[in-house]
Amino acid sequence: MIIDGKKTAAELREKLKKKVADLKSKHNAVPGLTVILVGEDTPSKIYVKNKEKSAIEVGINSEVIRYPADLEEKVLLEKIKELNNNNKVSGILVQLPLPKHIDKRKVIENIDPGKDVDGFHPMNVGNLSSGHDSSIPCTPLGCSLLLKKVEKNLSGKHAVVIGRSNLNGKPMTQLLLKENCTVTITHSKTKDLKAECLRADIIIAAVGMPKLVRGDWVKKGAIVIDVGINKTDSGLVGDVDFDSVSKVAKAITPVPGGVGPMTIACLLNNTVECFEKAHTE
């Protein structure tokens, strides 16, 4: 089975579109997403454009604030404060990476946790790891929705997460624990990654190394989710060697067309959730 991220993301967007329309008639207001882009990083500009387009498609009020790369940190913090206090703004996303002179941690910590659609604020990170309600980082959330497409009940499965970043590996581990998986988290210092992978019922690869996971690393019938996006001479490839792994896996996400499309759909989902929470408090 090839897990179709494009289709699943389109289904989620359709569901959100209906929900936004319902919220509009109930509250006479729609969720609002404000994205802040600092500088001229080309991939960031593309991501922000795609986020804006998708938000508009589902009826979310979308705003992009663009600043030059030499923006003073205090100006950015002031803007975040203003957005925190603006009840038309349900979600705030500061596109990363930020220029080096701006303290990323300080910026994230200044976003109201109730508007933190990326799920990076320490309060949301803590809530997720304590098993409480929280904003969940978009890419791991997308991965878990794709896993659920293959199997509804993941209880007791042995999952191996490759990569321990705050963006992907760590929150993914928490989500798998929530599903009662037994989780092994691996990283660049792991001694025998192949042996770890061979024990897995579920592999989540979030490394950034083209085709690291090969067919002979994967147990027959395993589910493989490929988060990696790597530019190579032969185009975009994941962290998983699709050709060899798809012969042994029960289900696998392709790159492109797997996890990638889910990330933005989950951002919209988080924005709608922040709006709903703000209107029930």
Ligand code: NAP
């Ligand atoms: P990251 O912050 O660079 O983290 C990479 C992780 O991989 C680190 O924990 C690192 O270990 C580990 N690692 C490096 N080499 C390894 C090896 N040989 N064996 C095992 N683990 C190894 O990367 P990231 O931000 O999580 O992103 C990972 C990939 O996902 C990238 O390709 C990125 O482009 C992609 N991505 C995709 C989406 C999407 O929407 N599909 C979203 C975000 C990111 P250490 O901690 O020991 O250094």
